[in-house]
Amino acid sequence: xxxxxxxxxxxxxxxxxxxxxxxxxxxxxxxxxxxxxxxxxxxxxxxxxxxxxxxxxxxxxxxxxxxxxxxxxxxxxxxxxxxxxxxxxxxxxxxxxxxxxxxxxxxxxxxxxxxxxxxxxxxxxxxxxxxxxxxxxxxxxxxxxxxxxxxxxxx
Numbered sequence: 001x002x003x004x005x006x007x008x009x010x011x012x013x014x015x016x017x018x019x020x021x022x023x024x025x026x027x028x029x030x031x032x033x034x035x036x037x038x039x040x041x042x043x044x045x046x047x048x049x050x051x052x053x054x055x056x057x058x059x060x061x062x063x064x065x066x067x068x069x070x071x072x073x074x075x076x077x078x079x080x081x082x083x084x085x086x087x088x089x090x091x092x093x094x095x096x097x098x099x100x101x102x103x104x105x106x107x108x109x110x111x112x113x114x115x116x117x118x119x120x121x122x123x124x125x126x127x128x129x130x131x132x133x134x135x136x137x138x139x140x141x142x143x144x145x146x147x148x149x150x151x152x153x154x155x
Contacts, residue, residue, distance in 0.1 A: 005115040006030070007077070007108040010101035013070055017063030020044055026069065027076055041076045050075060055088040070104045071095065077111060 008030060018026070024040060024047070031041045050056045056064075056071045064072075071091050078087050094103035 010104050017065050023064050
């Protein structure tokens, strides 16, 4: 992950339903650099399991709607930090039918701010100092915010 981390906003997601291969390709195009060493961000099996667990809606005629694609972006970004049931609750809270675009965009904004804050101020330092500084920033900002978010989800 780097300070250029950017998630697509609601209005940047395709307005047409996508086949699973297209969804996975879209996810990889935005997130493959975030999770180095992995072939793909999510797999067909993972997505099928999320459907079975009712974390995301099932495809309609084998195509996934925009709201499902948005939910999969959130799952892909958060699955290494949160339990899947917590992510499902976050999606349900933030992306209700009335304010889906607003909720999705707000989560994207927050994740990008966390990444930017983690990397802020490391310029001009040696590689070792920059790594140490980055680790401090991650501990001070991102980890603390995740703790607060997790506490909010467990209410």
